[in-house]
Amino acid sequence: MPDSHAAPDIAELIRAVAGGEAGALRHLYEVQGARLFGIALAILRDRDAAADALHDAVLKVSSRAGQFDAARGEGAAWLGAIARNAALDLARARGRETPSDDPALGDTAVAPEALERLAAAQQHGRLHECLAALEDRNREGIVLAFVHGLSHAQIAARLEMPLxxxxxxIRRGLMRLKGCLA
Known part of the structure; x- marks a missing residue:
């Protein structure tokens, strides 16, 4: 297990989970749980649903940790994809409910700063820096697709642009992100 004073290596923690190391999943949750919850919350816009999606994601990480391949990408990205997919699965199962922003119904709007708080909570500020360096249209497309879970067709309709x-x-933005993060 990594030194608790040093920044933990996410890939190493995932390998420890795959190896059945005691406490590895808990440590991984302590390190990445807030970020993964933020991803689910950005998609679902409901704290209880986001907590359910996070629970599902942690169970998937536990059972699929052996499938993680560091050669194919970073551990944090792999975890983020699992959380995103768990949230999208839950959203589909809920029939894509849309909060009314009416506090009397228990619905609350997602604060515009939610993405900024999520980025600030990440231990890898490099992603935030690289996203900020992108052109607005590239960044907006990537955020709508990967944070909010919209399809390309939904993004095109929202932005009133050709598909x-x-x-x-989005493709150009992802290529620039990859180059920036490399």
Missing amino acids: GTVKAW
């Missing part, structure tokens, strides 16, 4: 243009923006 091919939106796909190109």
Whole structure:
């Protein structure tokens, strides 16, 4: 297990979970849980549903940790994808409910600063820096697709842009992100 005073290596923690190391899953949750909850919350806009999605994601990490391949990407990205997919699965199961923003119904709006808080909570501020360096259209497309879980067609409709243009923006943005993070 890594030194608790040093920044933990996420890939190493995932390998420890895969190896059945005692406490590894708990440590991974302590290190990444807030970020993963933020991803689910950004998609679902409901704290209870986000907590359910996080629970599902942690169970998937526990059972699929052996499938993680550090050569294919960073551990934090792998975990984020699992949390995102768990939230999207839950959203589909709920029929894509849309909060009314009426506090009397228990619905609350997602604060515009939610993405900023999520980025600030990440231990890898590099992603935030690289996203900020992207052109607005590339960044917006990536955030709508990967944080909010919208399809390319939904993004095109929301931005009132042709589908091919939106796909190109997202692809170029992802290529620039990859180059920046490398």
